[in-house]
Amino acid sequence: xxxxxxxxxxxxxxxxxxxxxxxxxxxxxxxxxxxxxxxxxxxxxxxxxxxxxxxxxxxxxxxxxxxxxxxxxxxxxxxxxxxxxxxxxxxxxxxxxxxxxxxxxxxxxxxxxxxxxxxxxxxxxxxxxxxxxxxxxxxxxxxxxxxxxxxxxxxxxxxxxxxxxxxxxxxxxxxxxxxxxxxxxxxxxxxxxxxxxxxxxxxxxxxxxxxxxxxxxxxxxxxxxxxxxxxxxxxxxxxxxxxxxxxxxxxxxxxxxxxxxxxxxxxxxxxxxxxxxxxxxxxxxxxxxxxxxxxxxxxxxxxxxxxxxxxxxxxxxxxxxxxxxxxxxxxxxxxxxxxxxxxxxxxxxxxxxxxxxxxxxxxxxxxxxxxxxxxxxxxxxxxxxxxxxxxxxxxxxxxxxxxxxxxxxxxxxxxxxxxxxxxxxxxxxxxxxxxxxxxxxxxxxxxxxxxxxxxxxxxxxxxxxxxxxxxxxxxxxxxxxxxxxxxxxxxx
Numbered sequence: 001x002x003x004x005x006x007x008x009x010x011x012x013x014x015x016x017x018x019x020x021x022x023x024x025x026x027x028x029x030x031x032x033x034x035x036x037x038x039x040x041x042x043x044x045x046x047x048x049x050x051x052x053x054x055x056x057x058x059x060x061x062x063x064x065x066x067x068x069x070x071x072x073x074x075x076x077x078x079x080x081x082x083x084x085x086x087x088x089x090x091x092x093x094x095x096x097x098x099x100x101x102x103x104x105x106x107x108x109x110x111x112x113x114x115x116x117x118x119x120x121x122x123x124x125x126x127x128x129x130x131x132x133x134x135x136x137x138x139x140x141x142x143x144x145x146x147x148x149x150x151x152x153x154x155x156x157x158x159x160x161x162x163x164x165x166x167x168x169x170x171x172x173x174x175x176x177x178x179x180x181x182x183x184x185x186x187x188x189x190x191x192x193x194x195x196x197x198x199x200x201x202x203x204x205x206x207x208x209x210x211x212x213x214x215x216x217x218x219x220x221x222x223x224x225x226x227x228x229x230x231x232x233x234x235x236x237x238x239x240x241x242x243x244x245x246x247x248x249x250x251x252x253x254x255x256x257x258x259x260x261x262x263x264x265x266x267x268x269x270x271x272x273x274x275x276x277x278x279x280x281x282x283x284x285x286x287x288x289x290x291x292x293x294x295x296x297x298x299x300x301x302x303x304x305x306x307x308x309x310x311x312x313x314x315x316x317x318x319x320x321x322x323x324x325x326x327x328x329x330x331x332x333x334x335x336x337x338x339x340x341x342x343x344x345x346x347x348x349x350x351x352x353x354x355x356x357x358x359x360x361x362x363x364x365x366x367x368x369x370x371x372x373x374x375x376x377x378x379x380x381x382x383x384x385x386x387x388x389x390x391x392x393x394x395x396x397x398x399x400x401x402x403x404x405x406x407x408x409x410x411x412x413x414x415x416x417x418x419x420x421x422x423x424x425x426x427x428x429x430x431x432x433x434x435x436x437x438x439x440x441x442x443x444x445x446x447x448x449x450x451x452x453x454x455x456x457x458x459x460x461x462x463x464x465x466x467x468x469x470x471x472x473x474x475x476x477x478x479x480x481x482x483x484x485x486x487x488x489x490x491x492x
Contacts, residue, residue, distance in 0.1 A: 007061070023240050024358065027294070028129060028130075028131060029130050029131060031129070031369060032127055032128060032129040033123065033127070033130070033150075034129040034257045035126075035128070035223060036123040036126040036128070036223070037117075037118060037123060037126075039126040039223045039224040040052075040118050040123055040126050040198075042224050043076070043077055043126070043224050043225065046077055046079065047074070047076075047077035047084060048100075050074045050077075050084060050100070050104070050109070051074050051075070051076070051077065051118070051122060052074065052075075052118055052119065052121075052122035053071065053074055053109055053110070053111040054071060054072070054073050054089075054108055054110040054111050055072060055073075055074060055100070055107045055108065055110060056069055056070070056071050056107065056108040056109075056110055057069070057070060057086070057088070057098060057100070057106070057107045057108075058070075058104070058105055058106045058463060059071065059093075059105070059106045060104065060470075061217040062093065063346050065306055066364070070088055070089075070090060070093060071088065071089050071090075071110065071380075072086035072087055072088040072089065072093075073087050073088075073089075074086055075087055075095075075122075075125055075160065075161055075162055076099065076125050076187075077188065078189045078191065078225075079248045080189065080190055080196065080228050081097060081099075081189070081190055082099060082101075083097040083098055083099045083100075084097070084098055084099075084100050085097050085160060085161060085187060085189075086098055086161075087163050094184075094186060095158075095160065095161035095163060095184065095186055095187055096186065096371040097186075097191060116382050118152040120149060120153065121153055121162055123150075124150075124153050124154060124157065124162045125157060125159055125160060125162065125234035126219045126223055126224065127150075127154055127159075127179075127181075127209075128179050128211055128212065128221070128223045129179065130151075130154055130179075132149075132151055132155055139193060144379065152322070155180070155182075155197070156179070156458055158182060158183055158184045158187050158408060159176075159179075159181035159182065159183055159184075159187075159209070160183055160184060160187025160188065160189075161164045161184065161187045163184075165182055170194070171184060171185070171194060171196045172185065172194055172197040174188070174197055174201070174209075175201060175207055175209055175210075175394065176207065176208055176209040176212055177206040178209075178212035179209065179212050180207050180297070181209060183209060186196040188209070188210070188380050189210055189225075189226055189228070190228070191230050193409050194415045202354035209226070210226025210227055210228055211223045211226045211227075213226065213227045213301070214227065214245065214246055215227040215246055215247040215250055216245050216246060216250070216264045216265075216329070217246050217247065217249075217250025217251075217253060217254065217259060217264060217265060217266040218247065218249070218250050218265070218266060218333075219265070219330035219333070220247070220330065222248065222249075224248075225247065225248045226247070226249075227247045228245065229243050229244065229245055229248060230244050230245070230246045230251060230254065231244070232244040232255070232256075233259075233261075233387075234263055235261045235262055235353045235355060235386065235388045235389070235390065235456060236259070237261060237262055237263075237264070237386075237387045237388050237391075237442070238264065239250075241397075244264065249266075250266045253266035253267075253268070254266070257355060259355075260347075260355075260357050260358045260361055261350065261355050261386040261387065261388055261389075262357050262361035262362060262386055263328065263342075263356065263358060263361040265342075265358070265361075266335050266346065267343075267344050267347070267356065268344070268457065269344060270343035271335060272343065272345065275335040275336055276335065276345075282418075285334070298379060318337070318338055318339060318340035318341075319338060319339060319340060320339075320340050320341065320360075320366055321339050321340075321341075323360070323363065325441065328342070328430070332360075337471055338368055339360075340360065341358060341359040341360025341361075341369070342358050342360045342361070343358075343363070343367070346358065346359040346360065346366075346369060347359065348362065348364075348369070348372060348373075348380075348384050349384070350384060350385055350386040351383045351384055351385060352385055352386070352389035352393070353386060353388070353389055357384075357387075359387045360383075361387075362386070362387070362445070362447055364380070368380065372384060379446055379448045380446070382492045383492045385446070385447070387442060387445075390444065390445065390447060391439060391440075391442055391444070393490065393491075394439040394447045394449075394450050395436065395439050396438045396490055397447055397450050397486060397487070397490050398432060398439055398450060398488045399436075399489065400482075400485075400489075401432055401435075401454065401482055401486055402436075402489060404478060404481055404482050404486060405432065405478060405486065406474075406478075407471075407474050407475055407477065408473065409461065409471060410431050410432050410457055410458075410478070411431065411432055411433060411435060412430070412431055412432075412433050413429060413431045413433065414426075419464065422464060425463065425464050426460045426464055428456060428460070429460060430456045430457040430460060431451050431457060432457075435450065435453050435454075435457075438453075447491060451487060451491070454487075458475055458478065458479045461475035462475050462476065468481060
């Protein structure tokens with residue numbers, strides 16, 4: 001608005017727009033400062049209250065072989081490596097990660113008096129979303145002078161050790177695409193070599209620091225400890241090029257196997273029950289009594305008949321969402337979500353790996369979920385499998401079918417060269433190679449779909465070939481033998 005129509009613009013409107021922009025920037029900076037202080041306090045508890053303090057440590061790698069006692073300031077703590085990041089007063093020593101609990105360092109705290117409030121320099125490693133006032137054309141002189149030192153630290157120093165960026169001329173500097181913060185490779189959590197950092201810069205791809213990396217378990221950003229790459233469990237469904245980044249809270253949930261194997265999101269029973277009790281106490285949600293199913297995670301309590309319809313302030317019914325038309329949003333997993341199928345209230349247990357799966361992630365409708373819980377569903381009530389276990393079962397069935405195909409009659413798609421006019425007779429062709437490809441691409445939601453494709457494949461062979469011919473007899477034998485030795489053994 002300001003840049004367009006320069007001759008016709010109103011000076012008062014421009015001043016008002018500049019003032020609103022300045023107030024918005026100041027509000028965001030205040031929020032960033034507030035959350036940085038909270039993150040500092042939270043991490044300081046895990047770091048034995050050493051953040052921002054000067055410590056004296058003995059380093060055997062300095063002045064080798066005698067070693068030397070050096071003084072440094074604690075900047076960060078890593079829950080991954082269980083080490084503290086120190087920046088040293090002597091500029092000859094670069095920042096380093098040290099395990100202060102190790103006896104070899106023999107650390108000694110020099111600042112005995114605990115600070116009431118952390119300094120701005122101590123908050124730099126936790127600052128996310130702070131806008132540089134120098135980049136704005138409409139600066140508030142009074143407010144900017146108060147944060148001038150913090151702004152200089154944020155955009156001219158490393159966000160890890162809070163030291164000038166150019167410690168060594170040959171050291172590559174990584175810049176986060178989201179928070180615009182710069183880092184030394186040694187100050188990252190976990191640290192990387194200069195060679196790896198230079199390779200990242202040469203690739204030219206967008207790089208994000210651990211605090212700007214979204215956690216796969218909660219779809220949030222952890223500005224306290226960050227999200228780090230973890231080894232995915234064998235039962236988790238992930239794309240081949242996708243990595244599992246987890247925050248410290250979700251990492252604990254994964255260790256306790258509290259995650260959905262289909263979407264990788266974590267769940268928390270205690271939080272869900274707490275919020276549901278709050279809803280019932282306020283009278284906003286009075287769920288009707290439902291039949292307990294062998295797979296249902298929660299059974300909502302029975303309500304009195306007199307109070308069953310008493311609720312003008314009841315929450316609206318949860319709506320079902322088609323995943324093919326909508327992308328999953330983080331709010332769907334909240335206990336108070338209005339979208340059905342993605343929180344702890346609608347989960348089913350996999351009969352193979354014994355892990356819980358969101359009904360929405362399994363692409364079950366509410367009616368299918370209720371039938372499965374009540375034991376009335378013709379397929380899922382017999383055996384419900386998560387996506388990984390289902391994929392493994394489908395591949396096992398198809399591989400067993402391939403072994404039963406002695407003449408390779410169903411091995412590959414039928415072509416016109418092999419069987420002329422085949423596609424004029426058969427409108428829905430099917431073969432074992434196509435079935436295996438669909439199983440690998442995760443198109444089968446249940447291994448009953450493999451049975452359906454198997455029935456179609458044999459029906460096509462019996463339809464196209466003449467009765468009691470060689471191929472007709474082989475298709476009939478293959479059908480009965482597969483039912484006996486494949487589906488009766490590997491299916492239910």
